[in-house]
Amino acid sequence: MDVFAESTPQAPARLDRRRLLLSWFALPSSALAALLVGAVMLAALGADPLTAYHALLSGAFGSSYALGSTAVKAVPLLLVGVGICIAFRANVFNIGGEGQIAMGGLAGTATALALPGLPSPVLIPLVLIAGAAGGAVWGAIPGAFKAYFNANEILSTIMLNLVAVQLMNYLLAGPMVDRSATGSVGGLIPQTRLLSKSSWLPILVPGTQLHLGVLVSVLVAIGAYVLLWRTSFGFRVRAVGLSRDAATYAGMPVRRTITLAMALSGAMCGLAGSMLVFGSISHRMVTDGSLNGFTGSAGFNGIVVALFGGLNPLWTILSAFVFAGLLVGGAAMQVVTNVPSDLIVALNGLVVVFVVSLEYVRRRARAAEAAERHQTTPGLIMPEPAVDGAAEEEPA
Amino acid sequence: MSQFFTSAILTATVASGIQLAAPFLLAALGETMGQRSGVINLGVDGIMLLGAFGAYYTALRTQSLLLAVIVGIGVGALLGLVTAVVSVTLKAEQGISGIGVYLFALGFSDLLFLKLVGTPLPINQLPAVKIPLLDRIPTVGGMFFENSVLVYLAFLLVPIVTVVLNRTTFGLNIKACGENPAAADSVGVSVSRIRYSTVILGSSLAGLAGATLLIETGIFQENLTQSAGFIAVALVYFGAWRPAGVMLGALLYGLTESVILTWKGLGIIPLSVSDLAATAPAVITVLALLTMARRFRQPAALGRPYERGA
Numbered sequence: 001m002d003v004f005a006e007s008t009p010q011a012p013a014r015l016d017r018r019r020l021l022l023s024w025f026a027l028p029s030s031a032l033a034a035l036l037v038g039a040v041m042l043a044a045l046g047a048d049p050l051t052a053y054h055a056l057l058s059g060a061f062g063s064s065y066a067l068g069s070t071a072v073k074a075v076p077l078l079l080v081g082v083g084i085c086i087a088f089r090a091n092v093f094n095i096g097g098e099g100q101i102a103m104g105g106l107a108g109t110a111t112a113l114a115l116p117g118l119p120s121p122v123l124i125p126l127v128l129i130a131g132a133a134g135g136a137v138w139g140a141i142p143g144a145f146k147a148y149f150n151a152n153e154i155l156s157t158i159m160l161n162l163v164a165v166q167l168m169n170y171l172l173a174g175p176m177v178d179r180s181a182t183g184s185v186g187g188l189i190p191q192t193r194l195l196s197k198s199s200w201l202p203i204l205v206p207g208t209q210l211h212l213g214v215l216v217s218v219l220v221a222i223g224a225y226v227l228l229w230r231t232s233f234g235f236r237v238r239a240v241g242l243s244r245d246a247a248t249y250a251g252m253p254v255r256r257t258i259t260l261a262m263a264l265s266g267a268m269c270g271l272a273g274s275m276l277v278f279g280s281i282s283h284r285m286v287t288d289g290s291l292n293g294f295t296g297s298a299g300f301n302g303i304v305v306a307l308f309g310g311l312n313p314l315w316t317i318l319s320a321f322v323f324a325g326l327l328v329g330g331a332a333m334q335v336v337t338n339v340p341s342d343l344i345v346a347l348n349g350l351v352v353v354f355v356v357s358l359e360y361v362r363r364r365a366r367a368a369e370a371a372e373r374h375q376t377t378p379g380l381i382m383p384e385p386a387v388d389g390a391a392e393e394e395p396a
Numbered sequence: 397m398s399q400f401f402t403s404a405i406l407t408a409t410v411a412s413g414i415q416l417a418a419p420f421l422l423a424a425l426g427e428t429m430g431q432r433s434g435v436i437n438l439g440v441d442g443i444m445l446l447g448a449f450g451a452y453y454t455a456l457r458t459q460s461l462l463l464a465v466i467v468g469i470g471v472g473a474l475l476g477l478v479t480a481v482v483s484v485t486l487k488a489e490q491g492i493s494g495i496g497v498y499l500f501a502l503g504f505s506d507l508l509f510l511k512l513v514g515t516p517l518p519i520n521q522l523p524a525v526k527i528p529l530l531d532r533i534p535t536v537g538g539m540f541f542e543n544s545v546l547v548y549l550a551f552l553l554v555p556i557v558t559v560v561l562n563r564t565t566f567g568l569n570i571k572a573c574g575e576n577p578a579a580a581d582s583v584g585v586s587v588s589r590i591r592y593s594t595v596i597l598g599s600s601l602a603g604l605a606g607a608t609l610l611i612e613t614g615i616f617q618e619n620l621t622q623s624a625g626f627i628a629v630a631l632v633y634f635g636a637w638r639p640a641g642v643m644l645g646a647l648l649y650g651l652t653e654s655v656i657l658t659w660k661g662l663g664i665i666p667l668s669v670s671d672l673a674a675t676a677p678a679v680i681t682v683l684a685l686l687t688m689a690r691r692f693r694q695p696a697a698l699g700r701p702y703e704r705g706a
Binding site: 041045093095145149151152154155156158159160161162163166167169170173174290292297300301303304307339340342343344345346347348349350351352353356357359360361 | 436438442478482486487488489491492493495496497498499500501502503504506507510511619622623626627629630633666669671672674675678679681682685686694701
């Protein structure tokens with residue numbers, strides 16, 4: 001599209017402005033709209049919105065400790081977001097992040113429990129890889145089901161979430177349970193024993209929670225960008241996502257690409273699961289019986305993050321940091337204003353609704369723009385690709 | 397194991413299975429109507445949550461379960477209207493917008509619960525209504541004919557939705573919009589009006605499902621539904637978009653849940669293994685999905701916003 005724009009310098013400036021407005025301000029304006037709704041809700045609940053948002057900001061970004069906590073909170077969001085980018089680019093909706101995170105956490109934890117004696121430089125990469133592998137399996141299943149049996153992935157991922165939560169509860173209460181400690185009611189607590197110290201993710205900045213996982217996840221995001229836009233595999237993923245038929249016609253292995261994309265997407269979520277366990281403060285895997293008890297809803301929030309990052313892994317880094325700030329700051333806001341931090345979850349939902357709703361307005365504006373160009377410069381018509389507009393937003 | 401097969405326990409297990417199936421069934425029937433008209437509503441779980449909270453708050457304040465149910469339905473209808481605006485008028489990607497609605501409702505219901513309800517108290521139970529004569533049938537009577545009004549309503553809706561879909565103009569229009577909206581449009585059927593009505597109706601049923609779940613549970617808590625709404629969406633696929641099939645799926649979930657509860661109560665299986673047994677319906681659903689996808693076709697325009705001339 002950018003090349004096209006340069007070739008028609010006579011296109012009215014008004015259109016460019018409108019396009020700029022729609023493409024670059026759509027996301028911030030969605031966030032702004034959500035924050036405004038949030039302010040109304042805060043006021044309705046008897047809290048001063050300004051005080052609340054100030055507490056939120058300083059709680060998220062106000063000190064080096066706050067920044068460290070935000071960065072750590074961003075790790076699972078970023079990894080899941082990157083996974084979502086990969087799957088969505090292949091036009092597969094991965095709603096199974098929650099289950100894939102849990103399976104990754106379990107695989108990593110099992111590895112650390114089995115090999116407690118290994119030194120850190122060996123064990124840490126090993127548990128991270130094990131986590132990624134666990135998630136990859138849990139992502140590959142619905143991927144293969146979609147590719148080979150045409151089974152709807154939204155459904156199969158949701159079902160696999162349900163299987164994952166029961167499997168997690170079973171393993172943490174049974175085979176993997178810590179037999180040395182009993183809970184207040186006498187029974188065993190559904191958690192593992194303290195994981196060996198050599199598996200803990202090292203703290204990078206003393207006095208904060210900032211651990212190695214932050215660095216690793218940013219590198220992984222950059223790697224995913226390179227994979228998607230600089231390799232033939234990434235090209236195939238995007239081609240399959242844009243048009244499965246065209247990709248088939250071009251002789252691409254469509255089914256294998258879909259399965260691999262979902263496996264990779266699951267691997268990212270699984271890695272997030274490992275990060276949650278080995279970067280946790282308790283250094284064990286615990287369950288309260290629900291998936292979001294372990295994941296903190298990262299599997300769903302990661303979708304928000306990826307959407308906000310324009311389905312581009314690099315922008316997702318920034319987006320993950322911002323949303324992590326909201327989540328961390330939400331806790332601070334709760335302390336100051338006594339408004340539960342659930343408000344942030346609700347606002348995240350609103351952001352998603354606003355972003356996808358604006359998408360249509362943007363598409364229409366683009367179509368109108370293309371039609372107008374068509375009138376001024378005949379012969380330069382380009383069919384609008386039937387893609388979601390987010391595809392256009394790769395940074396140069 | 398033998399004690400499980402005494403008729404009293406068997407009757408109680410089946411009866412509670414039917415009761416547990418009702419919320420799944422209500423939500424899934426609503427989703428069926430929406431999907432038949434071409435709209436996927438993934439926000440069902442969220443709508444159930446807010447519907448349940450609305451019903452809970454009303455019941456706490458007014459002590460009236462009837463009002464509670466009405467408020468549950470109303471909350472559902474309101475969220476249905478929002479869903480319809482987003483997915484029909486603004487033509488948003490339905491898979492994602494539904495997740496947005498879900499997240500919003502998940503956070504908002506708990507926010508309201510924590511702020512508006514100081515100490516969570518249990519609400520009144522709905523009395524079981526015995527169907528005269530039928531409830532006297534040994535064993536079977538106790539299984540099927542001693543339930544609450546809401547449970548009967550859920551199962552009564554199965555034939556009703558079937559007839560509406562297959563025997564009325566409205567139903568035929570719904571299916572036309574789901575299969576070929578352009579054709580429906582060309583003969584003067586308003587695609588958006590049909591889709592608005594199915595989404596709002598379906599969401600009202602989701603709100604009712606939330607209220608039903610709440611009344612069965614007796615008290616509200618954070619994330620009360622535990623993904624029941626997502627299961628309901630899956631049941632629509634499981635039942636191949638037919639109300640009777642959807643009902644079978646809902647019964648499968650309800651019965652599995654109650655069998656596991658009974659087993660746990662009787663100590664037949666260790667607690668940790670019951671988690672493993674609870675995966676059975678999900679595994680069956682995935683396997684069913686694999687065979688269904690080959691045998692039955694989803695509505696051709698499912699998940700595709702309609703644009704005239706596109």
